[in-house]
Amino acid sequence: MSRTMFVEVILVRVISVIITIAVALILPFKLMAFTVIVLGQGHFLLAYWYQAEAGKLDGRKIALLSGGFSFLLWLVLLVPVSYYNFITGAGFLLHFALDEGRLLNKKHSVYTALEALPFMLIYGAMIAEGYLSLHILPYMAGLSVLAIICYVVLCVRNKRAPTTTSYAFFSWAVLSIILYFLAQKFVPGYAIMWFWGLILVHYLIWYAVYWFKLSERTEQKPQRTEYIWRVVALNLALVFLAVLYLLNVIPLLDLLFGVGAFNVWTLMHGFSSIRPKELRDLFRIQ
Amino acid sequence: MMFTKNPYLLALLGGALFALAYRVPGAWFVSFVALIPLLMASREVRSAREAFFAGTLAGIAIMGTGCSWFFAAYPLPTVFGVTNSLFGLTFIIFSWTLVTLSTAVCVGFWMMLVRLLRLEYVLDGLAVAVLWPAFEYLRMFTFNALTFAQGIHNPLFFTAGFSAVPLIDNESWRQVVAYGGLPMLAFLLALANVLIYGALRTKQQRLSSFQLAGICAVLIIVSVLPTVALRQMMDPNRSKEAPVTVALLSSWAPDTGGRTLQDDALTITNGQFVRHAVTEHADIVLMPEDSHLLTPFSLDTLGSFTGTTTNSVFIDSGLIKTSGGLRFVRAYADTITGDYGLRDKLVLTPQGEYLPFFFKLLLQTLGATKEEERFTTNRNYGNGIGHGSIATAGNARASVLFCLEVMMPRLGVSVKKEQGANILLVPASHGWFQPSVSLEHDIIRFSQLQAVESGLPLASSVIHGPAFAMDKYGRLITSINTPGVTTETLVTVPVIPTK
Numbered sequence: 155m156s157r158t159m160f161v162e163v164i165l166v167r168v169i170s171v172i173i174t175i176a177v178a179l180i181l182p183f184k185l186m187a188f189t190v191i192v193l194g195q196g197h198f199l200l201a202y203w204y205q206a207e208a209g210k211l212d213g214r215k216i217a218l219l220s221g222g223f224s225f226l227l228w229l230v231l232l233v234p235v236s237y238y239n240f241i242t243g244a245g246f247l248l249h250f251a252l253d254e255g256r257l258l259n260k261k262h263s264v265y266t267a268l269e270a271l272p273f274m275l276i277y278g279a280m281i282a283e284g285y286l287s288l289h290i291l292p293y294m295a296g297l298s299v300l301a302i303i304c305y306v307v308l309c310v311r312n313k314r315a316p317t318t319t320s321y322a323f324f325s326w327a328v329l330s331i332i333l334y335f336l337a338q339k340f341v342p343g344y345a346i347m348w349f350w351g352l353i354l355v356h357y358l359i360w361y362a363v364y365w366f367k368l369s370e371r372t373e374q375k376p377q378r379t380e381y382i383w384r385v386v387a388l389n390l391a392l393v394f395l396a397v398l399y400l401l402n403v404i405p406l407l408d409l410l411f412g413v414g415a416f417n418v419w420t421l422m423h424g425f426s427s428i429r430p431k432e433l434r435d436l437f438r439i440q
Numbered sequence: 441m442m443f444t445k446n447p448y449l450l451a452l453l454g455g456a457l458f459a460l461a462y463r464v465p466g467a468w469f470v471s472f473v474a475l476i477p478l479l480m481a482s483r484e485v486r487s488a489r490e491a492f493f494a495g496t497l498a499g500i501a502i503m504g505t506g507c508s509w510f511f512a513a514y515p516l517p518t519v520f521g522v523t524n525s526l527f528g529l530t531f532i533i534f535s536w537t538l539v540t541l542s543t544a545v546c547v548g549f550w551m552m553l554v555r556l557l558r559l560e561y562v563l564d565g566l567a568v569a570v571l572w573p574a575f576e577y578l579r580m581f582t583f584n585a586l587t588f589a590q591g592i593h594n595p596l597f598f599t600a601g602f603s604a605v606p607l608i609d610n611e612s613w614r615q616v617v618a619y620g621g622l623p624m625l626a627f628l629l630a631l632a633n634v635l636i637y638g639a640l641r642t643k644q645q646r647l648s649s650f651q652l653a654g655i656c657a658v659l660i661i662v663s664v665l666p667t668v669a670l671r672q673m674m675d676p677n678r679s680k681e682a683p684v685t686v687a688l689l690s691s692w693a694p695d696t697g698g699r700t701l702q703d704d705a706l707t708i709t710n711g712q713f714v715r716h717a718v719t720e721h722a723d724i725v726l727m728p729e730d731s732h733l734l735t736p737f738s739l740d741t742l743g744s745f746t747g748t749t750t751n752s753v754f755i756d757s758g759l760i761k762t763s764g765g766l767r768f769v770r771a772y773a774d775t776i777t778g779d780y781g782l783r784d785k786l787v788l789t790p791q792g793e794y795l796p797f798f799f800k801l802l803l804q805t806l807g808a809t810k811e812e813e814r815f816t817t818n819r820n821y822g823n824g825i826g827h828g829s830i831a832t833a834g835n836a837r838a839s840v841l842f843c844l845e846v847m848m849p850r851l852g853v854s855v856k857k858e859q860g861a862n863i864l865l866v867p868a869s870h871g872w873f874q875p876s877v878s879l880e881h882d883i884i885r886f887s888q889l890q891a892v893e894s895g896l897p898l899a900s901s902v903i904h905g906p907a908f909a910m911d912k913y914g915r916l917i918t919s920i921n922t923p924g925v926t927t928e929t930l931v932t933v934p935v936i937p938t939k
Contacts, residue, residue, distance in 0.1 A: 213556035214556050214564070216556065217554070217556040217557045217567060218557070218564065218567050220553055220567070220574075221568070221570045221571050222567070222570075224571055224574030227574070228573070228623050231623075231850070232620060406581065
């Protein structure tokens, strides 16, 4: 394994997980969740910013996203909170899996879909238990085994060796089971904490990987400096607004930092980053 | 330039159609085509700025009509000792203009976004329909920003001028509110407009006619469908309905005699009303807002007032000052054994008929320090208890919504959820207003909205306006109002008894 691959693939994820566990241990659950919400807004805004710079966010898309945002916000009023949290959680899992596949493997196929499936099923069971009190982990574990068998059969038939993506997704699945049981043992009732942790992990990975992406192109040093400025300035501005929100100075900030609104922003972020071609590729053997 | 190519004229036409649907009784169906000129205008504008101004123009027509009852308000400066009537009128015009403009810009923003969409695509059409109610809700935010005043609690409530409100007049469309509130109705209304507009744009004439006929057929069928009967058939609790008798009062003070004499006259008629209601064995005696007939939280109970043994529960409200100097408008229940507080009024911002911040600024500029002091003292309210106790009487578990709180979306739903109510009572006062048909019409519509949205019957007693009761489908059971004459009635309302 090359040094670059070790750093960009393994080290980034290990450090992200360590930082997240540290945050979970230091902060009370509510504050940790709030930190995830505040940093999440930075993540979403930067993603839109770069989409706009890449010319992928034209006026029509903005109008459609505004419509989508309004619709999802309206649903917050109609759908029970626990269901909405679950739907958002499931949406985030899909987004995380697509993003990881994209970052690790550059393209999607039925293999990446099967690699991600055990991870998604197990996390899905965790959030179903946390938000809907549905105990479906054993069934999801069974389905995960089935997905792994299908994956192995396909790999053997097509003579395909496991890739970084395979190891990464299986590691996520194993790690999630371990952390879930640890959380259940030590902080009963807060097992969902690790799910929030995964969201934080996702932000950290994204920041690091984007940095490496800019570093790959040596001629783009000014862009890297600008990138750091953007990340720092945006997050500081959001922290400032978050403080105002906590002090209840501007009630409208509930649309940024309230849990209901955060669910909406998360789903919007997921929708806006979906590439239809990638979804089609998930069903193709490539 | 052709009329259909001029975005400003089209926008004005759209606004005028909405205004027509809003204010002319029975013209609710016009809403189904009122958005079409705005959609046409969005295709004709050449820049975002033009879209904004065209939309704002339509918004002025819509909101100007929605707030037309501002002009029925007694000029506030007069109430606070500034007797120059020209000054009072100027301030009302100023308030109306500012509220209309600040909320109208939301239509401008909506059109800026719609301009970017391609209406021939399904997804874009859906986005237009979703964005319409979203930007209507944004008006509540701009209204709140405008009416901000330190020390006055000001939740989001200002739904005046919302496009779906006229549809409340139709019994079938009104039932939609039970499945998604006012936004659902506004969404369907906008969707119908988008579909009709799409059909009109279809180049094949035959297909266009088919589409139009189909959409019109659906709209007509829904409008005449016996939706209430269908909902009743599906209601598992229907057989459990039990009666609650509520005594209602539409109270009018004499026109002359000065404020003290008016208050005295009201006290006498209110007292007579309570004695009649108790004799008639009403379960609930509902007073108009701020009657304060009995002194709350004292030995002055219903029994001592009427001089008889009674199971009636008397609901009144008025200003309460705590020992800490805080002021609340509180509803309380008074029984033969004692009294208890129910709920404090949430919507305390003067309802847009004037702007507290600007008014104070004006008084300061004029050097009217005495009036300013009086204004500050009288208008400085605390937040109070959002959800306090519930009044129980016979089969009723009653929650209170105050006056213009009926404009606040989902407040009835929230009160029902928090308190487990099976009937909503609305003490209201239009004492600050001259008789206004548009205000009375609006209040009944918004009450119907609360009733259907929460699934609870609603009864209201009013000073200077109609007292009424309606069932949980928003159908009026009774309505009494003879301007200038105090009238009372005893009405039986069906409720679902709950524990």
